[in-house]
Amino acid sequence: MKKLLLALATTTAVLGFAAAASAQEKAKVCFVYVGSKTDGGWTQAHDIGRQQVEKELGDKVETQFLENVPEGPDAERAIERMARSGCGLIFTTSFGFMDATINVAQKFPDVKFEHATGYKTAPNVATYNARFYEGRYIQGQIAAKMSEKGVAGYIASFPIPEVVMGINSFVIGARSVNPDFKIKVIWANTWFDPGKEADAAKALIDQGVDILTQHTDTTAPMQVAAERGIKAFGQASDMIAAGPKTQLTAIVDTWGAYYVKRTNAFLDGTWQSTSSWDGLKEGILTMAPYTNMPDDVKKMAEETEAKIKSGELKPFTGPLNKQDGSPWLKEGETADDATLLGMNFYVEGVDDKLPQ
């Protein structure tokens, strides 16, 4: 019945609105999703986090979510609807919800907000993100070892700092193994369009890349890679089912622990506006099993992962040049978080012009 109600709500208002429970006295923790909770990627990872909150704190809180909320003016309405319906803590889980979250937060000072991957905060708005680039550095190293042609294809979504950072980290990782390594980038200008993502994958493979990585949300590129017999990396969720002999590893987002921690703080009254940016060490992202690669590559990947976790290795450490060859970081110098979060330039080795 719940499913039926969900479908009805989805059909009448595009937005699916589902109440997980109906007890009145419980605190409400709410989630706003950009995609469908079963997309097999980004949004699904957030929903698994929500389910963990439900499982661990189900006696104290109830959760609600809105899915398929488009970025833009609709987002503000959707978030406001959540705030009005009595949500005490609201997680907005897409970069494009940033301004909408801030605007609604001003109208509802008593409601706490958490915005994923953004950079604007307020007394009642915290931000949280994961250092996905750490995983991309490892992927870059694997790609450089596994590629015979020395060229990887990268399917990107939108030219925002988060995505640019990922491309740079991948290249820096790859070049630490093979200084001549190159990548080709296609901007799909969408997060979610299986057909277009597959077309982009085909275009890259037709132009000679033999490793594929993606920063879009569906498993379509993985499927094309499997069909054409090249290797690929999964994104946001473990995509091994789409390419059992294709996936090398995947960056898996594991938001659950963070959601539980913040919900607890909210219940205790100790919630504060913070900017959390955790990485592999804290476990907010994990690497899917290293598969379909020789043992020495696997060993290298595991060692790099361990070094990143211990803090011994930071991907953005000099000497590094910008794309045009001008120096960026000196020997041993590390980029600070502010630079990374506003990143709008490529490092050396990217065979693409960054859309501005």
Add this chain to the structure above:
Amino acid sequence: MGIVEAILLSVITAATPLVLAAAGELVTERSGVLNLGVEGMMIMGAVCAFAATQLTGSPYLGVLAGVAAGASFSLLFGFLTLTLVANQVATGLALTLLGIGASGMIGESFLGMQGIKLQPIAIPLLSELPLVGPLLFRQDAIFYLSVAIVAGIHWFLFRSRAGLKLRAVGDSHGSAHALGVDVIGIRYLAVLFGGACAGLAGAQLSLVYTPQWVENMSAGRGWIALALVVFSSWRPWRIVVGGYLFGAVSISQLHAQAFGIGIPSQFLSSLPYVATIVVLILISHNRRMTLINTPASLGKPFVPDR
């Protein structure tokens, strides 16, 4: 395989669902009915084709299921707009929303399943021809069907008596009715045909284009098909031109990006739409010809006087 051949193969895959859905909608609109529910019928076709393929193991049964799903879904539209005379625009939009929601519900248990691809059928002798062979004669059944359907529609509309009746209904339902033509009956059949084609287009998405099921996987292709019908000024072969032009520009812009030609990707992404608009302007400069082809009763409700 050369790069040109590779590009053309991707173009054919990308254009086929657009051509199919647009061809079906063209027949619907030629009968005077505007069905904006193409996207909804397409996604229903996609999910049912995928589900049936998974359950039976045969992608051909999947194709049949997709066609049946699109057709039966369009029947709902037909009942509301033709029998109950509901507003066509509103009903069409509702059909799209309903289709996206219902397909998500049907597809929930099929998420993440390994798809079964509809395999190409090589036509003997012809498939051995250089370039054209692998491109046109080593394709899947849905591609062959799409060509046959467009040719069939052309013959039907302009060479057959039944087609003449259908166009008469679309141009002036009052006169057609007065002459004893069964307006509602013909429109029902036209709507059903449009639904079946959209369902087939959906089946192509989940069995050929990207053999998997993801919610909302049609991602707006139904709307592009609708635009193609206007683009074609309701002439079947122009749908092929429009669909392949759109597909060609979409795929070429991806290749241009991968090639690193240094043109901003936002501009390249908008190219398919820009190209469509430019061609639309070029072919519509002859207003008289455009008006002749536009079904005059398009979108107008018909209530037979009893």
